Amino acid sequence: MRHLLSAADLSREEAITILDTAATMAATQSRAIKKLPALRGLTVVNLFFEDSTRTRISFEAAAKRLSADVINFAAKGSSVSKGESLKDTAQTLQAMGADAVVIRHSASGAPHRLATSGWIDAPVVNAGDGMHQHPTQALLDAFTMRRHLMPEAGTGAGLDGKRVVIVGDVLHSRVARSNVDLLHTLGAEVTLVAPPTLLPIGASTWPCRISYDLDTTIAEQAPDAIMMLRVQRERMSSAGGGFFPSAAEYSRRYGLDAARFEALPGHALIMHPGPMNRGLEISARAADSDRSTIVEQVGNGVAVRMAVLYLVLAGNEGTPS
Numbered sequence: 001m002r003h004l005l006s007a008a009d010l011s012r013e014e015a016i017t018i019l020d021t022a023a024t025m026a027a028t029q030s031r032a033i034k035k036l037p038a039l040r041g042l043t044v045v046n047l048f049f050e051d052s053t054r055t056r057i058s059f060e061a062a063a064k065r066l067s068a069d070v071i072n073f074a075a076k077g078s079s080v081s082k083g084e085s086l087k088d089t090a091q092t093l094q095a096m097g098a099d100a101v102v103i104r105h106s107a108s109g110a111p112h113r114l115a116t117s118g119w120i121d122a123p124v125v126n127a128g129d130g131m132h133q134h135p136t137q138a139l140l141d142a143f144t145m146r147r148h149l150m151p152e153a154g155t156g157a158g159l160d161g162k163r164v165v166i167v168g169d170v171l172h173s174r175v176a177r178s179n180v181d182l183l184h185t186l187g188a189e190v191t192l193v194a195p196p197t198l199l200p201i202g203a204s205t206w207p208c209r210i211s212y213d214l215d216t217t218i219a220e221q222a223p224d225a226i227m228m229l230r231v232q233r234e235r236m237s238s239a240g241g242g243f244f245p246s247a248a249e250y251s252r253r254y255g256l257d258a259a260r261f262e263a264l265p266g267h268a269l270i271m272h273p274g275p276m277n278r279g280l281e282i283s284a285r286a287a288d289s290d291r292s293t294i295v296e297q298v299g300n301g302v303a304v305r306m307a308v309l310y311l312v313l314a315g316n317e318g319t320p321s
């Protein structure tokens with residue numbers, strides 16, 4: 001694997017290789033000494049043009065646990081505020097010895113541009129671009145589902161036949177797009193539930209079902225996992241649009257409240273990529289329940305990002321143990 005730009009680029013075999021490698025990485029993280037020497041002498045640059053807590057910190061932890069050096073770049077406070085371009089920023093970091101670049105950018109397609117422009121000669125990993133893709137989020141979500149829903153299957157397993165319901169602001173969600181792509185590749189059956197105003201044009205061509213009614217979907221699908229999406233109010237205002245439906249209406253029709261939580265099958269995983277709007281798309285009761293994997297998803301993100309960095313930088317050298 002040279003780059004990781006989109007979950008849609010991954011074959012089933014490639015996706016399962018990443019999940020299996022992440023399982024090996026996760027096993028090393030319960031040891032007293034967590035650090036592996038696999039990427040010693042290499043430098044990973046985290047190039048973040050948009051805010052992040054989980055993704056940026058977990059990529060940093062992942063690189064360090066593989067013994068790589070890490071350079072963290074945030075656009076805020078950098079020469080980007082003086083108008084420096086993506087090309088010049090990337091070439092500056094390459095000159096400082098970047099062996100891999102992890103990029104988050106508000107523009108959909110920025111990681112692809114970086115990977116294919118010839119501006120730099122390093123693997124590029126997409127840490128979230130605009131409303132397009134967030135492939136490592138989808139991988140950590142699939143990793144979490146596989147651990148809980150396929151505990152006997154072991155390595156080599158997909159998510160065949162598992163029913164996953166993804167709810168909310170699909171329009172602005174790179175997490176939803178990436179999850180639909182990856183979960184379909186892994187054999188899961190995905191249903192998107194959203195108000196018509198928060199579904200992108202073209203969603204009807206995606207490999208999933210679409211519903212506007214959460215209660216009916218929960219009753220009919222009896223999901224193995226329900227993933228609540230963050231309502232991205234910041235992207236709505238920047239696009240000049242209002243928050244439609246209203247917050248109260250949204251919460252009433254699409255929020256995971258106490259009644260919907262009770263209506264879910266007892267084994268159903270409660271998932272959210274974070275950060276959460278508690279009380280809007282998810283109640284505290286659901287988020288903090290023992291069926292919630294929200295905190296575990298963050299921890300699994302380190303193992304998955306270790307696997308991705310390892311595979312793009314040293315992938316043909318065998319999995320470290």
Ligand code: CP
Nearest residue numbers: 052053054055273274
């Ligand atoms: N899930 C996710 O991408 O979170 P951050 O924005 O905190 O990285």
